Amino acid sequence: MVKTTVVQTKPYTDQKPGTSGLRKRVTVFQQNPHYAENFIQSILAVIEPAERKAATVVVGGDGRFFMKEAIQLIIQIAAANGIGELVIGQNGIMSTPAVSCVIRKIKAVGGIILTASHNPGGPNGDFGIKYNIASGGPAPEGVTNKIYEVSKSLQEYYICPDLKYDISKIGRDTFEVDTRYGVSTFTVEIVDSVEAYAEMLREIFDFTALKELLSGANHINVRLDAMHGVVGPYVKKIACEELGSPANSAVNCVPQEDFGGHHPDPNLTYAADLVNAMKGGQYDLGAAFDGDGDRNMVLGKHGFFVNPSDSVAVIAANITSIPYFQKTGVKGLARSMPTSGALDNVAKALKMQLFETPTGWKFFGNLMDAGKLSLCGEESFGTGSDHIREKDGLWAVLAWLSILATRKQSVEEIMKDHWQKFGRNFFTRYDYEEVDSDAANKMIKDLQTLMFDPAFVGKKLSSGDKTYEVAISDDFAYTDPVDGSVSKNQGLRIIFSDGSRIIFRLSGTGSAGATIRLYIDSYEKDLQKIYQDPQVMLAPLVDIALKTSQLQEKTGRTAPTVIT
Secondary structure: OEEOEEEEOOOOOOOOOEOOEEEEEHHHHHHOOOHHHHHHHHHHOOOOHHHHOOOEEEEEEOOOOOHHHHHHHHHHHHHHOOOOEEEEEEEEEOOHHHHHHHHHHHOOOEEEEEOOOOOOOOOOOEEEEEEEEOOOOEOOHHHHHHHHHHHHHOOEEEEOOOOOOOOOOOEEEEEEEEEOOEEEEEEEEEEOOOHHHHHHHHHHOOHHHHHHHHHOOOOOOEEEEOOOOOOHHHHHHHHHHHOOOOHHHEEOOOOOOOHHHOOOOOOOOOOHHHHHHHHOOOOOEEEEEOOOOOEEEEEEHHHEEEOHHHHHHHHHHOHHHOHHHHHHOOOOEEEEOOOOOHHHHHHHHHOOOEEEEOOOHHHHHHHHHOOOOOEEEEOOOEEEEOOOOOOOHHHHHHHHHHHHHHHOOOHHHHHHHHHHHHOEEEEEEEEEEEEOHHHHHHHHHHHHHHHOOHHHOOOEEEEOOEEEEEEEEEEOOEEOOOOOOEEOOOOEEEEEOOOOEEEEEEEOOOOOOEEEEEEEEEEEOOOOOOOOOHHHHHHHHHHHHHHHHOHHHHHOOOOOOEEO
16 A cells, blocks of 8 residues: 655745746755645646546657656656556656647546746756647646646645656556545556657548658658657658658757756757758758757758748648548638738638737637637747647648648748749748846837827838838737637737838747747738848848837847847
């Protein structure tokens, strides 16, 4: 019989989970007594006591530092709280898309994902704990608010400190536990992290066509960079072993606690190794993935960059290349508000319904659960469909490979054909990371005062020989068409009369300071201009954005940390 201990604790006031769970520096979890235990107890508290005996919870993470210790705590606290079963990825490894897949497949009550996504790892890096619900999607605000309320008044938690479990061996064990609700059985099952997810992809894509593309007589060469994150084992098994891509086409595939000392964010700055490898011209397609596997970046030959806003638009325009959509049809398309309008142009041309949502995958999940949405994407390198309720990096790359297999063109040719047909949305994002929070908040507040002055609409803003007239000036709000919930203050938008947009958002995905994100989007259908350099085309709007917000003067930051 495994015994339960009641541990007295004190609540923390800073455990409010965001759209991607609770993210803090590793040291916060390590150095504050009971910090991780409190939050795990608060998550489990939202599962009704009467449902716990029959409840299965999926657990997995991206391999980052402190993950294994956190999994042991989850095992011990779940057992003490009367949870019936945990299904855990071998060695704790399970990508965020795979956790969503497994939750849905085995009808689990939810899942706990140990990740800080694209944030750096290691002893001085970040750690995160995120709860997903029975749909497989991130917990909606109603649930995260409940978790937060519990965390603010928590006085004790329940734990089985003697229950130590080896998560390296596939298998299943059942224990008799003297839980806080009486004696019950508790099962721990360690599963192959990749198999259930691979099985799902086989039903979505034409693996025969993909195998021919990657290893047939006229195969293309690819370079897939897992950036020492969770996707490594998935890429090895699916792209190399199953689809026949050479073993050396997959790099950095061993998950590491500090992601090899790198920032596991698949963009042009942090995936510089891939960008440089692609410039040589020996690879036809390159892809990089983030720490937990839900984001992706696609490059063509010679490093041709596919903007994520364009990526989802191209997949939408070629959606019949994917057998899954031939069977299900296309119910609707969606993008997050800051994402460029490239998807809107496809939706209009193909007469598909388009939704514009706030940033955060949970908004897409609601639409999917209601049968209104098939394909969606965010400019932050996230693309996905209704096969699960998370963005899915490897799925997006297989979608691109399916388009290449169907069209027999290069990535660059496909992209240029797309711009000729639909026009091009020039788009860029400037990230100012770890800005002083007070300075960032004051800048946003001052900008609101300026933008919400009635005289601002109709104003002409100029840079060089370009002049734009303000048509709309607002803070984006969204009324969910499924549940009627309203999300306010989702980003400051200056929309000009020609449809160009400047957007400012404070992001909550960092663990220290504030991140200011500036987005610039401008549509161009003149065939003489669609191949220009985006940074050149967008320079006047960037200049207007910086002048209008006085970002540099108010934050002391002369340049962004990352430009996308």
